[in-house]
Amino acid sequence: MTTSEHSTRTSPRTGPAADGAAIRLSGLHKSFGSVRAVRGIDLTVAPGEVVAFLGPNGAGKSTTIDLLLGLTKPDSGTARLFGGVPDAAVSAGRVGAMLQSGALLPDLTVRELIRIFAALHRNPMPVGEAMLRAGIDDIAGQKTQNLSGGQAQRVRFALALVPDPDVVVLDEPTVAMDVEVRRQFWASMREFAAGGRTVLFATHYLQEADDYADRVVVIADGRIIADGTGASIKARVSGRTLSAVIPGASEQLLRAMDTVTDVEVVGGRYAVHCDDSDAVLRLLLARYPQIHDIEITQANLEQAFLQLTGSSSVDAPSTSAAKGA
Numbered sequence: 001m002t003t004s005e006h007s008t009r010t011s012p013r014t015g016p017a018a019d020g021a022a023i024r025l026s027g028l029h030k031s032f033g034s035v036r037a038v039r040g041i042d043l044t045v046a047p048g049e050v051v052a053f054l055g056p057n058g059a060g061k062s063t064t065i066d067l068l069l070g071l072t073k074p075d076s077g078t079a080r081l082f083g084g085v086p087d088a089a090v091s092a093g094r095v096g097a098m099l100q101s102g103a104l105l106p107d108l109t110v111r112e113l114i115r116i117f118a119a120l121h122r123n124p125m126p127v128g129e130a131m132l133r134a135g136i137d138d139i140a141g142q143k144t145q146n147l148s149g150g151q152a153q154r155v156r157f158a159l160a161l162v163p164d165p166d167v168v169v170l171d172e173p174t175v176a177m178d179v180e181v182r183r184q185f186w187a188s189m190r191e192f193a194a195g196g197r198t199v200l201f202a203t204h205y206l207q208e209a210d211d212y213a214d215r216v217v218v219i220a221d222g223r224i225i226a227d228g229t230g231a232s233i234k235a236r237v238s239g240r241t242l243s244a245v246i247p248g249a250s251e252q253l254l255r256a257m258d259t260v261t262d263v264e265v266v267g268g269r270y271a272v273h274c275d276d277s278d279a280v281l282r283l284l285l286a287r288y289p290q291i292h293d294i295e296i297t298q299a300n301l302e303q304a305f306l307q308l309t310g311s312s313s314v315d316a317p318s319t320s321a322a323k324g325a
C-alpha cells in the first residue's frame with residue numbers, strides 16, 4: 001500500500017524479536033568514576049511506539065542511549081534490540097541514530113556525505129528520499145563544515161534515516177533548530193514513524209514530549225521516575241498555585257474545595273495549590289467577593305522534575321501506540 005512518493009513500510013524487514021520487543025533494557029547500570037550516570041533502568045519498547053526520554057541535564061538520557069546503541073558497555077544489566085545485542089541490530093541496518101555530539105565528516109558536500117554513508121549499508125533508503133524526508137534538498141551542495149547548527153542537525157537526521165531503520169534513536173534532535181524547521185522535523189519524524197517504525201528521542205521539554213511521543217519516560221538521577229502518556233505526566237506536574245488575600249476563608253474550607261491539593265498561609269495570604277486553577281478561582285470569587293491581590297503561578301520544569309523525583313508512584317507503562325499522529 002503505497003500512498004505517497006515515499007516508500008511506505010508495511011511490515012518489518014525481518015520478524016519481530018522472540019519476545020516481541022523492539023527495545024528491552026534490563027537492570028542497566030553505568031558509572032563514570034564516582035558519577036553514577038545510570039542506576040537501574042528497566043524499559044521495554046514495543047515496535048511502532050514513539051517514546052520520549054524526558055529529563056534535566058545530567059539525568060542519564062544520553063548514557064542510556066549510548067548503552068542501547070552498544071556505544072558504551074554497561075557495568076551490569078543488558079540492552080537488547082529485537083532480542084539481540086545492539087551491535088547485531090546496528091550492523092543489520094535496523095537502527096538509525098542521531099547523537100548529541102560528533103562532528104560531520106568535513107570537506108564533503110551534504111549529498112556526498114549521505115551517498116558515502118548509504119554505500120556502507122546493505123539496504124539503504126534511496127539518498128534522494130532521505131534528503132527529502134530530512135528537508136535538506138536546498139543545502140545538498142554545501143560543504144558540511146559550513147552548515148549552521150540547525151542545518152547540521154537536519155543532515156544528522158538524514159544520516160539516521162539512511163539505513164532505512166526499524167528503530168531510530170534521536171538524542172535532543174531539535175537543538176539549534178528554529179521554530180519552522182522544528183515543526184517540519186517533527187512532521188517528518190511522525191510520518192516516518194507512521195510506517196510502523198519505533199522512535200525513541202531525548203528532550204528537555206515536556207511540551208515536545210507530549211506533542212510528539214505516544215509515551216513519555218521521565219528520567220532523573222539515572223532512574224526512571226515516571227512512565228506514561230504525555231497527558232498523565234503533565235497532569236502530575238501541571239499543578240498551579242493561586243495565592244490571594246481571602247477575607248472570610250479558612251484553611252479548612254479551602255482544603256475542601258475540588259482539585260485543591262494543599263493550602264499554606266504565608267504573610268496573611270493563602271497559597272492554594274490546585275490542579276484546576278480556573279475552577280478554583282471561579283468558586284473563590286463567588287464565595288469570597290472580598291478576595292483581592294490574586295496571583296496564579298505554574299510550577300516551572302525544575303520544580304516539576306523535583307516533584308516527580310519526590311513522588312514514588314510510577315504509572316503503568318503504556319504499551320500501545322494509541323495517540324493519533
Ligand SMILES: Nc1ncnc2c1ncn2[C@@H]1O[C@H](COP(=O)(O)OP(=O)(O)OP(=O)(O)O)[C@@H](O)[C@H]1O
Nearest residue numbers: 032035036037055056057058059060061062063064
Ligand atoms: N564519558 C563520561 N565521563 C564521565 N562522566 C560522564 C560521561 N558521560 C556522562 N557522564 C556523566 O554522567 C551523567 C549523565 O550524563 P548524560 O550525558 O547521560 O545526561 P543527559 O541526561 O544526557 O544530560 P543532557 O540533558 O545535558 O544531555 C552526568 O553527570 C555526566 O556528567
Ligand SMILES: [Mg+2]
Nearest residue numbers: 061062063100
Ligand atoms: Mg544528553
